[in-house]
Amino acid sequence: MRDVREVWDASAARVSKWRREPVVVQTLRSAAAATLAYVVALHFSPEAAPLTAPLTALLVVQVTLYSTITTGVRRVNSVVAGVVVAIGFSALVGLTWWSLGLLILASLAVGHLVRVSEFVPEVAISAMLVLGVSSVGDTAWSRILETVIGAVVGLSCNLLLPPPVWVGAAGESIEDLARRVRQLLLRIGEEASGRPPVALAAARLHEARRLDHDIVEVDAALRQAEDSLRFNPRVREGLLHRVVLRTGLDTLEICTVVLRVLARTLTDLAKERAPEPLFEPSIGENLEELLSEVGDAVVSFAVLVTSDVSDNAESAEARLASELTTATATRDKVAQLLLEEIRRDARQWQLHGAVLTEVNRMLDELDMEHRSRRLLEELDRHTREKLERRPWLYRLRRRLRRFNPRRRNRSAPAGRGAG
Structure with missing residues (x-):
């Protein structure tokens, strides 16, 4: 019985891990959305095989809701722009070798103007497909639909x-x-x-230099997590989550940069002092403890x-505060030992001071x-950027708060009592 339960738990854990895999999630959602889009298009499109619908669904469905919305808007804009360009060309010149070249040139230019990002070629593709048929109007309408x-x-x-929500995966990458x-x-x-x-x-x-590549990978995971928090009905206070994770990664990135500088300093110190030890035994032991x-x-x-x-x-914050206090005390001890050593032997005092400075930067x-x-x-x-982008929304909220009956009812007794 225990063996069956262990096998069941292992299988459940494996399935749960698969559900968190971006590749698995993306594959299943894209396949389901494309199939459903084709079924729906069969009932509404005049085309016998409306393959544009599943193709659009395949391109639109992303791992996060925010990416899906933005991708869908850009995809529709690109198709509409291409159809409009094709209709204009069909009314003026029709399809010839030179008009095709002008059509592609105009479509790509329009794609950049309407800012459809990766769907710029789709503008030209839609324009060519529409212009290449005899009934431009029907084909244009079908493609848009x-x-x-x-x-x-x-x-x-x-x-x-x-x-x-991909916050868990991003958190694991940060840790x-x-x-x-x-x-x-x-x-x-x-x-x-x-x-x-x-x-x-x-x-x-x-x-230490290779940590830069790790930063890039963690940043990609964090960007996916940030997108998954936007417009997601499962998430409250998405902005706070995004800011906490982003500032945390920024801090770790600065620490990796300082660590690289520290490794460079110790490498230079090893060149200068070879074959002598880098530090006196007491300094080396305390420095090892400090870095730990x-x-x-x-x-x-x-x-x-x-x-x-x-x-x-709260427990993590208390643990961090305790460790920083301990590290600060050890740092002060190392600083005193280094000062005494420099007074006895001033060689490489710049490098010794640089080691202490870099540790201070990490602690800060x-x-x-x-x-x-x-x-x-x-x-x-x-908040400031949001207000700058949508000042009308901020003014509307202020007016709604000003005329909020609940707020006025709460403030009325205080006003009468004051009088």
Whole structure:
């Protein structure tokens, strides 16, 4: 019985993992939407095989609702623009070799003017297909109708079956990046307390540089998560989620840049001091401890950023604050030891000071007050940009609040009491 239960649990976990895979979700949703669009188009389109509808649904349906809406609008705009261009050419010149060239040129130019992005070639394709038939009007109407059907079906699939929120996958990517940063800090700390050869220090520098590629992958996952939060009925406070994740990734990106500079400094120090150790034994041991504590703080920061439950966020925040306090105390101890060492031997004092400066930068980026300030700045920026784009909406909200009867009823007793 236990074996059956274990097999069942493993199968359920495997299915749950497949459901979170973007490729699986995209494949199933696209196939279903395209098939449904074809069935609907058979009842409304005069064409015997209305393949434009499933093609549009296939192109429109995206992993996120926001991407589906924007893609659908651009797709419909591109087809309508191409049909309009084709109708104009058919009325003026008809189809010849030179008019076809002008048609393609005009269609591509119109596609850029109407800003249909990746669907610019679709403007020319629609124009050529419409211009190449004898009954331009019927074909134009059929193509527009099928495109609208495909776009509506694709959008309806995402509205009736809201796509998953990809915050979990983005959070896992952010935490995985933080763990890689921590592992590199641990290795650098272990080698800083000894006599690493220049080749080994240079290898750590290359590892730090490779973190840039990891940042690109995490950024792609985060962009998908941000899109999944927009217009998604499952999500409340989507803007706050997006800002928290984005500012968290920005902080980790800065930390990776500082880590790369730290690795460069230690590589230069290894070249200067070879075959001597990088630091005195007491300094090396404390520096190893400091980098280990900074690595722990980086992971705790990532956990704090990706925690969506208040209890988990509070515990992660408390853990991060404790680790930052410990790391700051160790940093002060290392600073004092380095100062004493520089007084005895001033060689490479610039590199020793640079190591301490780079650790300070990482601690400053992970600081709780710095994070809160960044969050407020980003929220204010988003609010300001929204007001600049839609000032009429802001004025309308103010008027509605001014004439809100509930608000006036709540404020009336206070006014009478004051009188």
